[in-house]
Amino acid sequence: MKFIAKAGGQVEGQVRVPGDKSISHRSIMLGAIADGVTTVDGFLEGEDALCTLKAFRALGVVIEGPENGRVVIHGVGRDGLQAPSEDIYVGNSGTSMRLLAGLLAGQAFDVTMTGDESLTKRPMERVAAPLRMMGAVVETAEGGRPPLTLRGGQQLKGIHYDLPMASAQVKSCVLLAGLYAEGETSTTEPAPTRDHSERMLRGFGYPVEVKGATARLQGGGRLQGVHIDVPADISSAAFFMVAASITPGADLTLEHVGVNPTRTGVIDILKAMGADITLLNHREVGGEPVADIRVRHAALKGIDIPEHLVPLAIDEFPVLFVAASCASGQTVLTGAEELRVKESDRIQVMAEGLATLGIDAQPTPDGIAIQGGELGEGTVYSHHDHRIAMSFAVASLRAKGPIVIEGCDNVATSFPNFVELATKVGMNLEVAE
Numbered sequence: 001m002k003f004i005a006k007a008g009g010q011v012e013g014q015v016r017v018p019g020d021k022s023i024s025h026r027s028i029m030l031g032a033i034a035d036g037v038t039t040v041d042g043f044l045e046g047e048d049a050l051c052t053l054k055a056f057r058a059l060g061v062v063i064e065g066p067e068n069g070r071v072v073i074h075g076v077g078r079d080g081l082q083a084p085s086e087d088i089y090v091g092n093s094g095t096s097m098r099l100l101a102g103l104l105a106g107q108a109f110d111v112t113m114t115g116d117e118s119l120t121k122r123p124m125e126r127v128a129a130p131l132r133m134m135g136a137v138v139e140t141a142e143g144g145r146p147p148l149t150l151r152g153g154q155q156l157k158g159i160h161y162d163l164p165m166a167s168a169q170v171k172s173c174v175l176l177a178g179l180y181a182e183g184e185t186s187t188t189e190p191a192p193t194r195d196h197s198e199r200m201l202r203g204f205g206y207p208v209e210v211k212g213a214t215a216r217l218q219g220g221g222r223l224q225g226v227h228i229d230v231p232a233d234i235s236s237a238a239f240f241m242v243a244a245s246i247t248p249g250a251d252l253t254l255e256h257v258g259v260n261p262t263r264t265g266v267i268d269i270l271k272a273m274g275a276d277i278t279l280l281n282h283r284e285v286g287g288e289p290v291a292d293i294r295v296r297h298a299a300l301k302g303i304d305i306p307e308h309l310v311p312l313a314i315d316e317f318p319v320l321f322v323a324a325s326c327a328s329g330q331t332v333l334t335g336a337e338e339l340r341v342k343e344s345d346r347i348q349v350m351a352e353g354l355a356t357l358g359i360d361a362q363p364t365p366d367g368i369a370i371q372g373g374e375l376g377e378g379t380v381y382s383h384h385d386h387r388i389a390m391s392f393a394v395a396s397l398r399a400k401g402p403i404v405i406e407g408c409d410n411v412a413t414s415f416p417n418f419v420e421l422a423t424k425v426g427m428n429l430e431v432a433e
C-alpha cells in the first residue's frame with residue numbers, strides 16, 4: 001500500500017487520536033493475570049495491541065471486544081494461563097514480544113513467539129539475558145533474534161538488573177518476570193523511560209516501589225481486576241503537533257492526550273524549537289495525566305536536542321526530523337542509537353527519504369544532523385515502518401510537490417485511522433495499491 005500526499009493543505013480543528021499503544025498492551029497483559037474482570041475503554045484497535053490481545057486468547061483467557069474501544073478481560077489469576085496450542089505470532093510488535101517474554105518466563109509450559117519480517121530482525125538478547133539471570137530458559141535464533149522460545153517449569157529468582165540501555169520494554173520485561181520470581185526483583189535504568197508498567201501494576205493493587213531510577217517489587221503477589229481508561233497516544237498526536245507547527249495558519253486541538261512526563265519529550269523538543277503549544281484541561285485519568293493540546297503554526301528554529309530528552313521522545317524522532325527539515329538552521333540529535341533497532345533503522349531510513357526530498361540530512365552512528373531547507377517532491381520508501389510512513393505524509397504539508405510514500409501497510413499497527421483524521425484536519429492524502 002502507498003500514500004500519495006499532495007503538497008500543501010491545512011491543519012485545523014479538533015481531533016482525538018486513538019488510544020495509547022503502550023497502555024493498551026499492558027491493560028491486556030495485567031488484566032489477563034489479574035483476579036476478576038478488567039474493563040478497558042479507549043483501547044487501541046491497532047494491529048500491535050490486537051496481537052497482544054490474540055496472544056492472551058491463545059493462552060486461554062476469555063476477552064470480549066474490542067468494540068468501540070471497549071475490551072472486557074476475564075482475568076484467570078496469576079497461575080491461570082494455559083499452554084497455547086501453537087506458536088504465538090506477535091506481528092510487528094516489539095512491545096508484545098519483549099513484555100510477554102517476561103510474563104511467560106515463569107509459567108509451567110513452553111511457548112514460542114514469532115513475528116513478521118521486521119520484528120524478526122530486532123534484538124531479543126536484551127530481554128533474554130536478564131531472564132536467564134533469573135533462572136529462565138530462553139532460546140533465540142542466531143544473533144539473539146526471534147523466534148523466542150521460553151521453556152516452562154523453571155522457578156525464577158528475583159534479581160537486581162542494571163539496564164544497559166534506556167528501554168521501557170526491558171525494564172517492564174524484568175518486572176513482569178519478577179511477579180513470578182522468588183523474592184525481590186529490581187531494575188535501575190540509565191535514564192528515565194516510560195513508567196506505564198509501574199503505574200498500572202499499582203493500579204491493579206500490586207505494590208511497586210520507585211526510588212529515583214530504581215523500581216522494585218516482590219514476587220508472588222496477586223493483581224486485582226480494575227477499570228482502565230486509555231488516553232489518546234501522544235506518539236500518534238505527535239504527527240499532528242508537527243503538522244500544525246509547520247503549516248502556516250494552522251490551529252489544531254488534540255483531545256484527551258496522555259501527558260505522562262515520561263512521554264512528553266516531543267513537546268519539550270518542539271517548544272525548544274519555537275513551537276506554539278499549550279496544554280489545557282490538565283486532569284488525571286486512571287493514574288495517568290491527560291490534557292488537551294493546542295498547537296498553532298510557529299516559525300521553528302534548529303536546536304541541539306538535549307540527550308536526556310531522547311528516551312522521553314524515542315518514537316517521535318521520525319516526525320521531529322520533519323520539523324527539523326522545516327526549521328531555520330541546523331538540528332543535531334545525538335545519543336539516539338536505539339533508533340537504529342526499531343521497526344526500521346529510523347536514522348538511516350529518514351536520512352534517505354529526506355535526502356530524496358532535497359534536505360541535507362547527515363546520519364551519524366547515534367543520531368543525525370539536519371539542515372532546515374525546502375522540501376521538494378519525490379518517492380520515498382517507508383521500509384514498512386508505520387512512523388516513517390506517517391512522518392513523510394506530514395512533510396507533504398510543506399513540500400513543493402507530491403510525496404509518494406511506499407510501504408504504508410503497517411500504519412495500522414499503531415494508528416489505524418490516520419488517513420481519515422489527517423484528511424479531516426485538512427491534509428491531502430490518498431491511498432493507492
Ligand SMILES: O=C(O)C1=C[C@@H](OP(=O)(O)O)[C@@H](O)[C@H](O)C1
Nearest residue numbers: 022095166167168169170314315
Ligand atoms: O514499553 C513500551 O511500550 C515501548 C517502549 C519503547 O521501546 P524501547 O523499550 O525498546 O525503547 C518504544 O519505542 C515502544 O514503542 C513502546
Ligand SMILES: C=C(OP(=O)(O)O)C(=O)O
Nearest residue numbers: 092093094095096315342
Ligand atoms: C518502536 C515501536 O514499537 P514496538 O517496539 O512495540 O514495535 C513504535 O511503535 O514506534
